[in-house]
Amino acid sequence: MLYSGVKFNKVADMLRGEVNIAIPISDEMFCVYINTLEQFLYTDFIKEQKRAEINVTNSMVIEINNIVPAIDERKPVYEDIMKVYGISGNSRVEYTKSSMTAGRIFYTKPLYWKEGVNLVFSPMLNMVPEMIELIYYARPKLKEPSNMTELEVMVPNEFMTMVYDYMRCEMYKLAVNVTSSTQWANEYNDWMETFTQWITNRNKRYGE
Secondary structure: OOOOOOEHHHHHHHHHHHOOOOOOOOHHHHHHHHHHHHHHHHHHHHOEEEEEEEEOOOOOEEOHHHOOOOOOEOOOOHHHEEEEEEEEOOEEEEEEEOOHHHHHHOOOOOEEEEEOOEEEEOOOOOOOOOEEEEEEEEOEOOOOHHHOOOOEOOOOHHHHHHHHHHHHHHHHHHOOOHHHHHHHHHHHHHHHHHHHHHHHHHHHHHOO
8 A cells, every 4th residue: 555644634624724615624525535536546546456365164155345454445345356366285276257147157167256245256176275365456445534533645645745636626616616626627637647657657667
């Protein structure tokens, strides 16, 4: 994960004192702003990878909701999963993403699919895994009024101006101040170009 070192309540307090609009911005609305931005950045650009190992008992169902993330991460969902491996002793098999229908027809092949909020994998005849390893994309824990003083903004500190510009844009948009909203949208877009290039180079350097 990427850390700014800046607690989110400090961001909200600073913007409340700076942005001159008649409409009061609640903590809930500030959380909507930052959650929208952070989830977008991590889903489309940052793509931080994490792994989880789940012991297999007698079930082919993996309850993703039981994965315990780091304190500053949100629980992963099925759509966050990028790789699934079955492990048995020294054997390791990669499962292929499938539809439920194909998974039930070709159940002897290493396939996985979604049922409800869970992941289901096929019961291959030649290997019953002792453990399932998931590689998934991690995203920041959602900000709420109750945790604003605990959680920091999850972007590098050098890109905090981008966060401020995005939130200024949204605040002026709420106040129907088109001129100011457009101004800060342009500032944000300029920063996004820089951020996109930075994260692209970083992912190439460390492996995406």
